[in-house]
Amino acid sequence: MSSTFIHLAAISRNKAESFVEVNALNPSSWIADKYPVDGSIDNFSDVLLRLESTNHCNFECTFCPHPTMSREKGFMSEDIVKTLLEDAASLGFRSLDLRNFGEPLIDRRLASFGAYARNLGFTKIYIHTNGHLLNAARLDEWAESGITDVN
Numbered sequence: 001m002s003s004t005f006i007h008l009a010a011i012s013r014n015k016a017e018s019f020v021e022v023n024a025l026n027p028s029s030w031i032a033d034k035y036p037v038d039g040s041i042d043n044f045s046d047v048l049l050r051l052e053s054t055n056h057c058n059f060e061c062t063f064c065p066h067p068t069m070s071r072e073k074g075f076m077s078e079d080i081v082k083t084l085l086e087d088a089a090s091l092g093f094r095s096l097d098l099r100n101f102g103e104p105l106i107d108r109r110l111a112s113f114g115a116y117a118r119n120l121g122f123t124k125i126y127i128h129t130n131g132h133l134l135n136a137a138r139l140d141e142w143a144e145s146g147i148t149d150v151n
């Protein structure tokens with residue numbers, strides 16, 4: 001797995017227009033760490049896409065800057081999530097991390113997003129969680145949806 005990450009920041013329902021800033025058809029507008037020196041990525045199959053469908057969190061860890069985050073908290077609309085996944089898949093992305101900053105389990109739509117990504121050709125679909133809202137039923141739901149890794 002490449003160490004390159006693409007972050008798609010959470011977009012609240014009231015700010016759908018922010019989608020322009022993370023237009024999946026224009027990767028150079030995405031926020032990327034360790035971007036290649038020439039500023040381009042021509043093979044996305046080994047790049048991990050982080051998609052932050054929510055930036056809410058249920059913890060206030062002392063070591064984490066999340067509690068003081070000034071960015072508006074919200075949930076990305078389902079339409080935008082699906083559009084981003086479709087565009088990313090068409091670019092060649094195959095690995096997805098359904099979180100960036102926040103606790104993804106607050107978003108009850110993770111299984112449907114995982115299934116949608118799986119159907120688009122994503123082969124690795126990760127969820128990183130603090131685990132507080134995790135239970136066996138949810139793990140079963142994710143497994144059936146095609147989510148491959150939980151950490």
Ligand code: SF4
Nearest residue numbers: 057059061064066102
């Ligand atoms: S659970 Fe994660 S995002 Fe939330 S405060 Fe703790 S470290 Fe930060």
